[in-house]
Structures are given as C-alpha cells and as structure tokens.
Amino acid sequence: MTDTRGTKHRRTGWATRLILGLAAAFCIMLYQNCGADFVPMNLDSASGAFFVCNNDHQSNFQRTVYNKVLRTLACKDCHRTGGAGTGVFADGDLALAYTDFTTRGIAKIQQYATTDHQGAGSPANKSWVDVEFNKFTSCQEGGGTSYQALTTEKVISAGTTDTIMSFDLDTELTQGPSPTGARLHFLIRRSTATDGSAIYHLSRPSLQTTTRGIRIRSLKIRINGQLVTTFSTFSNVDRSINPNTSHLAGTQLNGNLETATGLMQAANVASDTIQFEIGTLETF
Numbered sequence: 001m002t003d004t005r006g007t008k009h010r011r012t013g014w015a016t017r018l019i020l021g022l023a024a025a026f027c028i029m030l031y032q033n034c035g036a037d038f039v040p041m042n043l044d045s046a047s048g049a050f051f052v053c054n055n056d057h058q059s060n061f062q063r064t065v066y067n068k069v070l071r072t073l074a075c076k077d078c079h080r081t082g083g084a085g086t087g088v089f090a091d092g093d094l095a096l097a098y099t100d101f102t103t104r105g106i107a108k109i110q111q112y113a114t115t116d117h118q119g120a121g122s123p124a125n126k127s128w129v130d131v132e133f134n135k136f137t138s139c140q141e142g143g144g145t146s147y148q149a150l151t152t153e154k155v156i157s158a159g160t161t162d163t164i165m166s167f168d169l170d171t172e173l174t175q176g177p178s179p180t181g182a183r184l185h186f187l188i189r190r191s192t193a194t195d196g197s198a199i200y201h202l203s204r205p206s207l208q209t210t211t212r213g214i215r216i217r218s219l220k221i222r223i224n225g226q227l228v229t230t231f232s233t234f235s236n237v238d239r240s241i242n243p244n245t246s247h248l249a250g251t252q253l254n255g256n257l258e259t260a261t262g263l264m265q266a267a268n269v270a271s272d273t274i275q276f277e278i279g280t281l282e283t284f
Contacts, residue, residue, distance in 0.1 A: 210244065
C-alpha cells in the first residue's frame with residue numbers, strides 16, 4: 001500500500017519552504033527599498049497609480065505640469081525666452097520655467113491650458129490637464145514640504161499695545177518666488193498670563209501690493225525657528241489681493257487677510273524671532 005502520508009508531508013514541507021522563501025525575498029525587497037540607493041518604480045506613469053510627491057517642488061513640477069502639459073502643448077512655442085507669449089513658464093530651462101510658473105499664477109496658467117487660448121489651450125484638454133495640475137498642487141498642500149515661501153527671521157518688537165510688524169516679500173524671503181512687489185503686515189502685542197509667563201497676540205495680517213495682485217494661502221508661524229503647532233489662526237487664509245492695495249495703517253484693514261487674533265506663549269521675550277511659512281504665494 002502506498003504511503004500517502006509521507007507524500008503529503010513532503011508536499012506540505014515544500015509548500016511551507018516556498019512560502020517562507022517568498023516572504024524572505026519580500027522582506028529583503030522592503031529593506032532595500034528603505035536604503036539610500038533605492039530607486040523607486042515610476043508610479044507617475046503606472047496605470048491607476050497614485051502620484052508620489054518629492055520634497056523638491058521643482059521636481060514635482062517637472063514630473064507633472066512641466067513635462068505632461070507645458071512641454072506637450074504649444075505653450076512651449078510662445079512662453080519661452082524670446083517667445084511671443086508673456087512669461088517663460090514653458091521654457092526649455094527647467095529652473096527658469098519653474099520660477100516663472102510659481103510667481104505668475106498657477107490657476108491662470110491652468111485656465112489658459114483648458115480654454116481656447118492662442119491655439120494651445122482647449123476645453124478638450126481639461127480632464128488630463130487638471131489631473132497634472134492637481135498632482136502638483138497636492139504636493140504643495142500636503143506632500144513634500146508644506147509651504148511654498150518662507151520669510152526671514154525677524155526679532156520681535158512688541159509692547160503692551162498693538163504694533164505693526166512687516167516683511168518685505170521682495171527682500172525678506174529665504175524661500176519662494178521673488179519679486180512679488182508686496183509687503184506682509186501684521187499687528188503684535190505682548191501680555192502677561194496669570195502664571196507670569198508672556199504671551200504674544202498676533203492679529204490682522206494684511207498685504208500691501210504694488211502693480212501686481214497677490215494670492216496668498218495658509219500662514220503658519222515660527223518662533224525662534226520652530227513651528228508653533230498650537231497656532232492655527234491664520235492657517236485657513238486664502239485670499240487674492242488686487243494690485244495697488246494700500247498697507248495696514250494703525251488698525252485699518254486695508255488688504256486684510258484675517259481679522260482674528262491668535263495667541264502664542266513667548267519663549268525669551270528679549271530676543272524672540274518670528275517668521276512666516278506661506279503655503280501658496282502667487283502673483284496675477
């Protein structure tokens with residue numbers, strides 16, 4: 001009589017070894033994928049795959065709007081160095097194109113690409129063009145770094161009454177588009193909490209523009225270089241301020257972005273610095 005138990009045992013053992021081998025190989029793949037030399041698969045072009053953001057927004061721009069839209073449509077024929085169009089956001093020089101793209105107004109370029117514009121844009125483009133723009137925008141808003149522009153650090157000068165502080169967005173940005181021809185103003189004062197600690201009150205951020213309008217979205221605060229995670233008062237700001245809007249004077253709301261007041265505990269008072277992370281900063 002045939003010993004079927006031995007056969008079954010050998011088959012079961014073989015299957016177990018196969019499963020363990022595949023599991024080990026998969027674990028090795030996962031380990032290697034975390035290494036510095038790992039080169040990920042191209043999820044951008046994979047059917048049905050999601051888009052993976054890089055920390056470098058210029059790279060995100062290149063992989064989406066630049067390669068898939070601006071360098072595909074006839075935008076590249078006019079919006080280049082020496083071209084007939086306004087702006088060089090489709091130039092063959094990626095860095096030049098990216099700088100112009102982020103300062104000129106993303107929404108406007110997207111609109112032109114999806115409407116009848118100079119024979120390049122067309123409503124027929126809308127579905128696929130919007131996909132590429134949405135990929136890039138999602139990286140700005142959630143993937144990679146969480147802001148497009150960052151001001152310099154400025155020593156806080158605050159007394160017990162509201163004082164205007166300002167950032168020149170042409171000369172006081174360490175990251176982001178420039179020049180914008182705008183100044184960001186806000187009111188700040190200091191008070192003392194019941195436990196004796198100092199508190200900063202920030203209110204009424206405002207934009208002063210010159211010949212170009214500014215769209216600004218999401219303002220977050222850093223104190224002494226550290227993001228204040230408890231301060232979210234200005235994070236929902238999303239405003240477009242028209243050209244030639246006058247600056248905040250006293251407590252008047254010219255170019256107003258937000259009327260609420262936010263509170264932050266002071267760290268050192270005498271030498272505290274403040275800076276703004278700006279989610280989106282565009283001109284129009």
